Amino acid sequence: MILPTMKTFIISLFATTAFAASPMIDFSQDQKIAVQNTILAQVNGTTISMIDVKKKMDMLLYQNYPQFADSNLARYQFYEASWKRVLMDLVDHELIISDAQDKEVKVTDGEIREVMEERFGPGVMQTLDKIGLTYEETWKMVKNELLAHRMNWWFVNSKAISSVTPQDIRQAYRLYLKENPAYSQWKYRVVTIRVDKPDDMLSERVYRTLQKSGKTPDTLQEELKQFEAPGVKISVSNEFSAKTQDLSEIHKNSLATLHPGIYGKPSFQMSRADRKTVYRIFYLIDKTDFPAPTFEELSNHLRNELTQKATAEETGVYLNKLRKRYGFDADKIIPEDLHPFSLQ
Incomplete structure (x- = not known):
């Protein structure tokens, strides 16, 4: 043996x-x-x-x-x-x-x-x-x-x-789900509007321009420059790809209600680094769901x-x-x- x-x-x-x-x-x-x-x-x-x-x-x-x-x-x-x-x-x-x-x-x-x-x-x-x-x-x-x-x-x-x-098997399944929960894979970009003073009307105009275009934000960077002025800077992030558990609460909450190809409403935040006002508009490129295996599986x-x-x-x-x-x-x-x- x-x-x-x-x-x-x-x-x-x-x-x-x-x-x-x-x-x-x-x-x-x-x-x-x-x-x-x-x-x-x-x-x-x-x-x-x-x-x-x-x-x-x-x-x-x-x-x-x-x-x-x-x-x-x-x-x-x-x-x-x-x-x-x-x-x-x-x-x-x-x-x-x-x-x-x-x-x-x-x-x-x-x-x-x-x-x-x-x-x-x-x-x-x-x-x-x-x-x-x-x-x-x-x-x-x-x-x-x-x-x-x-x-x-x-x-x-x-x-x-x-x-x-x-x-015992049921308990093992519960432990498995706790360690391996269902998750989604998110692909998205973020349009950031950084201004010296709060300007909700500006962020709303940028949002409407993005939403009406039907295009992805990386293709609209030149068009977004029309909104820039002294004390106003707009940038488009690279593509992010992250699992649900790896997202920050802010990103998770901003993406939760979006469908692919949709822009989210501007969110307001005060920058801790320079105390400037920051508006973020999230754009969901794709979302893939990975459900947890069933007990039978x-x-x-x-x-x-x-x-x-x-x-x-x-x-x-x-x-x-x-x-x-x-x-x-x-x-x-x-x-x-x-x-x-x-x-x-």
Whole structure:
């Protein structure tokens, strides 16, 4: 069995390394990978050595990235980056197998054979020879994986699934809407009239000129100059594009009642910078609404997210119980200064 966190780690490891992203020139093919074999852990009478960890990594590498199985450099990098995580996965795996044996859980030869053929193809022996595994040890690995999978279903997955209630999904939906509310994308321009003294009649004349023109404000800049005089300056902004939540209250309120192609009534404001009077006329270019997904659209996704979270929690609870029952201290397993692999 590969625990979910280990599988995610393997995928992310290869996704972020150079040899997964582009063709790799491997100068290590004449070199061999040396392994410093040592006993790493004993779990309920089962010994786990560095060779056991390497064999498990070989299988994982072939399952997930068979294109790198013949590259010594890729294998070495994979070993170095992942052996500690694989070791802990093996320890947890053995704890689960011990629990399965105590509870007398069984799998059939037919189930094991089917998985081996699915995983390694019809030429099982040839594939195993290629990746350096014997048929007997692979049979045992697959058998134990099936046992662990069965135990995980009974003591982790089924509990996680049953723990997620319809009320939990509804609450998750409410939280989603709070963090991802419906919004609109606004595109608009602003005509600004800056005057030394308030002049409502001037702002009204400018507004009527804009409204009657049927044109966008950026095409009317020359025409607007007729209203300029000493103490009067008119400008047209660049096009703004913003989501509802990013708009200031002034802009939001000014745009709320507009339709595309429409000018809003002049709004009055005193400039804080120079204490001059400012009139703003908003012009809405376009508005695109993005409604929030319905509960029906999101419910399966939210259920899956909640189940994954519950699975992680139940996995921790289950493994902690097993470690306590079998007297295993996970904090003392990995020597900090151990570097078991080298290219020679």
